Amino acid sequence: MSDLSNHPTATGAAAALGGSANHFYLTHEHHPENGTLLGFWLYLMSDCLIFAVLFACYGVLGRSYAAGPGGAELFDLKLVALNTGLLLMSSITYGFAMIEMQRRRKGSVLMWLFITGLFGAGFLGVELYEFAHLLHEGAGPQRSAFLSSFFTLVGTHGLHVTFGMVWLITLMVQVSKYGLIQANRRRLMCLSMFWHFLDVVWIGVFTFVYLMGVLP
Amino acid sequence: MSAHDNNHEHHAHGHHGDHGEHGDEHGDGGMHATFRGYMTGFILSIILTAIPFALVMGKVIESSSTTAIVILGLGAVQIVVHMIYFLHMDAKSEGGWNMLALIFTSVLVVITLAGSLWVMFHMNANMMPHMNAHEARIAP
Numbered sequence: 001m002s003d004l005s006n007h008p009t010a011t012g013a014a015a016a017l018g019g020s021a022n023h024f025y026l027t028h029e030h031h032p033e034n035g036t037l038l039g040f041w042l043y044l045m046s047d048c049l050i051f052a053v054l055f056a057c058y059g060v061l062g063r064s065y066a067a068g069p070g071g072a073e074l075f076d077l078k079l080v081a082l083n084t085g086l087l088l089m090s091s092i093t094y095g096f097a098m099i100e101m102q103r104r105r106k107g108s109v110l111m112w113l114f115i116t117g118l119f120g121a122g123f124l125g126v127e128l129y130e131f132a133h134l135l136h137e138g139a140g141p142q143r144s145a146f147l148s149s150f151f152t153l154v155g156t157h158g159l160h161v162t163f164g165m166v167w168l169i170t171l172m173v174q175v176s177k178y179g180l181i182q183a184n185r186r187r188l189m190c191l192s193m194f195w196h197f198l199d200v201v202w203i204g205v206f207t208f209v210y211l212m213g214v215l216p
Numbered sequence: 217m218s219a220h221d222n223n224h225e226h227h228a229h230g231h232h233g234d235h236g237e238h239g240d241e242h243g244d245g246g247m248h249a250t251f252r253g254y255m256t257g258f259i260l261s262i263i264l265t266a267i268p269f270a271l272v273m274g275k276v277i278e279s280s281s282t283t284a285i286v287i288l289g290l291g292a293v294q295i296v297v298h299m300i301y302f303l304h305m306d307a308k309s310e311g312g313w314n315m316l317a318l319i320f321t322s323v324l325v326v327i328t329l330a331g332s333l334w335v336m337f338h339m340n341a342n343m344m345p346h347m348n349a350h351e352a353r354i355a356p
Contacts, residue, residue: 038310045321052325056332081269088261091302095254102249196302200295206265207291211272215280 040190044197047160051201054156058149058209066144071213074139076130080210083126084202087161090119091199098192106180109188113172116195120165127158150209157205160198167191249304257301264294 062071097112131151134140141151171191175184268287270276277283299305299318307315 038313041310041314042317045317048321049324049328052328056329059329059333060336077269077273081273084265084269088258088265091261091298092254092258095249095258095302096251098249099251099254193303196298199302200298203265203291203294203298207268207287211268211287212284214272215283 036186037189037193040193044193047197048201050156051153051204054149054153055204055208058153061145061149062209062213064145066146068144068147069137069139070146071210072216074134074137075210075214077210077214079126079130080206083123083130084206086119086123086126087199087202090116090123091196093119094192094195098188101180101185101188104180106175109180110172110176113168113175117165117168117172120161120168124158124161124165127154131155153209154205157198157201160194160201164191164195164198167194253301253304257297260297260301261294264290264297 093112093116097109097116100108100112134147139147141148168191171184171187174187178184268290271283271287277286305314305318309315
């Protein structure tokens with residue numbers, strides 16, 4: 001009885017094995033469905049290495065004041081807190097734009113992108129004001145190794161935000177012209193990763209540079 | 217074993233069929249933003265940003281090194297929060313390649329940061345100009 005009931009299953013399994021024994025590769029290759037997002041993520045990781053090197057540079061040189069002013073005298077933490085808030089707000093408004101994109105609402109996507117742009121512009125404005133203030137006090141990048149590494153690190157981040165703004169405006173024009181087509185959705189997702197990544201780098205900047213810089 | 221494999225393949229086919237039906241959804245693969253997720257991340261970020269600023273601006277902890285360790289720890293937690301809730305990182309996105317690249321990069325970042333700080337700190341400690349040749353020779 002058990003022999004009889006086992007037999008069909010055994011032959012079935014053998015047939016299945018025989019069927020798949022002819023080819024030794026997967027007939028349906030499983031590659032990521034959207035290679036662009038993975039490629040862009042790899043770019044972000046390489047960008048992450050640039051920032052890691054700049055952070056290491058600041059970590060080594062951050063206390064070499066050359067008898068000049070140090071972080072405690074130069075940094076205005078209220079301004080930094082404002083900047084952090086602006087960047088965090090721009091992150092969440094970009095998130096809202098992504099949610100509206102999933103719902104295919106072109107108008108509100110454009111509105112949230114515009115608000116994100118405003119917060120980004122506010123961030124850049126405050127940072128430029130801070131830099132101008134430092135330069136005015138004679139604490140430019142040529143003053144000491146600390147200030148050189150500070151301007152390089154924070155300036156590189158600011159440059160990234162600037163290019164993010166250029167990209168944001170370009171995408172707003174694209175979306176308003178061609179709508180939420182698949183290409184534009186892919187571009188919006190890439191910019192989403194870029195924008196949130198810049199916020200992640202800023203966490204390192206305000207913790208490692210500003211907050212630890214003013215500690216005695 | 218083979219029955220299991222067959223099952224799996226059927227499942228995969230079904231999935232593909234689903235995707236084919238809504239061709240429009242195809243481009244959004246791997247990313248499903250939710251309002252709830254973003255708000256969770258946002259509120260956690262605000263808390264994790266406010267604490268270090270309060271600690272430093274209010275001079276809550278006497279010792280600088282303790283404060284530094286606490287705010288670095290909070291910063292690390294906030295980076296993880298951003299990765300999960302804003303960058304939608306999980307072990308499955310892009311078939312696991314995103315996570316692999318992230319782990320590899322994290323290893324490189326840790327080596328770069330820890331290595332630079334360690335080596336340069338020792339050079340500072342052992343090659344300061346106030347040392348004479350004899351002291352430099354016996355320094356650890």
